[in-house]
Amino acid sequence: MLEIRDLYKRYGKFTALDGLNLEIGKGELFGFVGPNGAGKTTTMRIMSGLLRADSGSILIDGIDAVAQPMKIKEKIGYMPDFFGVYDNLKAMEYMEFYASIYGIEGLEARELCRDLMKLVNLEDKEDAYVDGLSRGMKQRLCLARSLVHNPELLILDEPASGLDPRARFEMKEILKNLSSMGKTIIISSHILPELAEMCSSIGIIEHGRMVIKGTVDDIMSRMSASNPLIIRFASGKQEAVQRLKENPRVQNIAIQEDSVAIGFSGGQEEEAELLGSLVSQGIGICHFGREEGNLESLFMQITKEDGNEG
Amino acid sequence: MKVRINPVYKKELKISVRSIRLSLVIFAYNALLAMIGLLAFYFNFDANGYRNISYSSVLVVYTMIAILEFALILFVVPAFTANAIAGERERQTLEILLTTTLKPEQIIIGKLMSSISTIILLVFSSFPVMAIVFAVGGVRFVDLLQFMVFACITSVFIGSIGVLFSTFFKKTVPATVFTYGAVVILTLGTLATLLIIYLLVVQSYENNYYNSGAVGNYNPPGLGNLTLLLLVNPAMTLLSMITKQYGSMDIFKEVLDSFGGIHESIVNNWYYISVAVQLVLSGIFLKLAAWKLRTK
Structure with a gap:
């Protein structure tokens, strides 16, 4: 599903990505872990077409993300770590706006958005103004928004950051549900235990390089060899x-x-x-x-x- | 066939009409125009008992409204458009838009259209008040249409500059300042620049002329094609349009002559040429803005 080869990105003298390699299979729920500044967000922004890599390649479903960014955008749903919302726009209108970007309009859009809002437990917030929603609700709405074009790969940059324990739990349940629906999901976090219990595999990135990758049990047994x-x-x-x-x-x-x-x-x-x-x-x-x-x-x-x- | 409206424009329109501000602005603006029209009619007809009616002074109403709307475009459009992309950036909504299949050009056009739609709405809503000049003649329907086209193109021109600065700056404030700066340069700066260059040329000519004993006719050179710089000046476009609608372009020609004059055919078609130049420039600015949005 996703293949990253020798990805490099520098910001002046700072090396954000130092030959990153990563492979993620279809349907995987992959936890991308690393301390702040390790290169998680940079990798995700390059995958989403928001940033250009200095060198290296990203193949999503065999399509080169650098050469064909538009095709890639049809396949991915991206949720940034920080995002804003429009004032004076209702939750349903917010969803319909993004649906219209993908050419989904009218009744079809209304039904789709209603289903997605139900999926993220926001079915009773259709007529609520987006800027009046709680942070957790906004995060869930943004997640529903990223699903509007039925992407194969979901890229979620710290989706649970700033959420209270209950909202974190709800977000986790939704992601597990999405994973069971066959979506390939990449979630970044700087907190490993948060991801370990729901991810099928994890990768730890440090100084722009993948330090270790595998299932949680696999990594634990490998690491405990030095205990x-x-x-x-x-x-x-x-x-x-x-x-x-x-x-x-x-x-x-x-x-x-x-x-x-x-x-x-x-x-x-x-x-x-x-x-x-x-x-x-x-x-x-x-x-x-x-x-x-x-x-x-x-x-x-x-x-x-x-x-x-x- | 189903017409697909630009999603960004559609969304922005929904947000703007939801606020009461738009209705209040349209009401206040048209009330002001109606007052001007009524006063003009009162002083021209009623106040002097329908004697010594100066029909030409009714045309002044048309000119006043045209200038008022032009000034409105110059003042309001920069404030609306400079916020277009920088505002999305400040609100942290731009990144999400850029990860969708929406092309940067679509985002730019949608933002420009929504930013200038309010001002265009104001201009079009003033159409009936401006049309009172039909009562005494002098200005034809086609002239009014020509003014509307001018207003739209000026809005697009100024708006495209605003959107361009909006993509170059991360914050709304510097984008707004630079857009207003560009408007001042376009309207006053071009005239001032030409005037300074012309004075320097004349000064140099006079020095040579008097140093050589003032032999021959005193005939300082003009600026020639440099005067074409004024084609980017929307104020000159307005002046050329109104003077032509009045039936005599003498005032306009006088302005151009003060820089040494220019070919007659260009003067006569100044409106069309300048409008075309400004449209081409708008296209370039919008393309640049889209390019900037695409560059990471």
Whole structure:
């Protein structure tokens, strides 16, 4: 559905995108995560035809977004992070205005807009003036507006920013619903846990480069490989500590009451080997495994590591 | 066949007619014009007991209204159009428009049309008051139509400058200031520039003439084709139109002669030529505005 290859964008001396590569399949609900200034909005603006990349390519459904911007605009629905509304325009008129841009007018437009407003739970706000709606309602209306031409790809830049918990929940439910309808959706956010529970896959961007991409579980298991190994003992703790000190892969040991946390440089095979050797020496082990990370710490870890590299 | 109205224009029109401001402006404007017309008739006919009627002075009413409407266009159109794109930017609604299939040209045209539609409406609504001059003759129906065409084209011309500045500046204030500046340059600046150049040319001629002993006829050169710069001046277009409608272009010719004169055929067709030039310039300005909107 979407293929980004070696995308570069500079603003003077600042490099916003530094050879970004990304692939998103049809029907995916992709979470685009990164700290502020990482390049999320720049990428989305280039995808939407609002900005021109210095180099690289974006293919949406096989169509080059740079060479055929008009064709691309038929395929995408874009919702910016900040947007305004027109004064003196009712919600239904706002929707009908955008429908008329795509040549949908009259009764057909009215029915379509009514359906979309129902989809975003605004069916009772048809006659309300747009500038009088709450922020959450405006966000939902803008989402409905971006769907007016039935786009295949939805690009949503921080759709939940500035919303209260209830409005965030409602927005999340609507997006899940849209995803189940087969829409390909890209949502950006600087808060990973917010996206993790609804996205089928996520990508973390830092300094204009994609640091990691995959499903949440996949990324979690990959990242937890660097977490400390926690071993809880039923018996033989002292002997086990002695053995661990002799193991060249053990970098450090933190001894706790009934367990130890070790920095271990090996992978899953080496972990199995270590467990086997401890058990064969008659040490009673009731827990053996990497410390589970949470999304917050994962995000901090990834972005910090990348920052250190740079 | 179904005619598709520019969506931006349609939306803007809906918003503007919703406000009571438009009705009040039309009412106040026409009330003012009606008062002028009534007073003109009163002083010309009723006040002197229908004796010594000066029919030509009724024509002054037509001229006054024409100048009033021209001034209105020069003052109001920049304020409306300079807000067109910069206002969308300030409201943060432009980006969404640009991600739709709407072409920048359509956005520009829609904004221009909606910005000048109020002023055009005012001009057209004054048609009946202006038509009172038919009662005494002198101005024909076709002359009124010619004025309406002039008003529309001047609105488009000034409006296209406003829209152009509106795309170049992110804020409404500098766009408005520059548009008013452009209007002053077009109407007064062109005349002042030509006058200064002409005075310098004459000064230089006089120096040579008197230094060489004032031999031969004193015949300073004119500015020649440089005077054609005035074709972009809507005030000169109005002057050429009204003087021609009066039956004598003497005043207009005098103005041009003060810069050394210009070919007779151009003077006689000044209205059509200048209107064409201003339309072409409007097209260029709008194209530039669309280009600016497209450039990221």
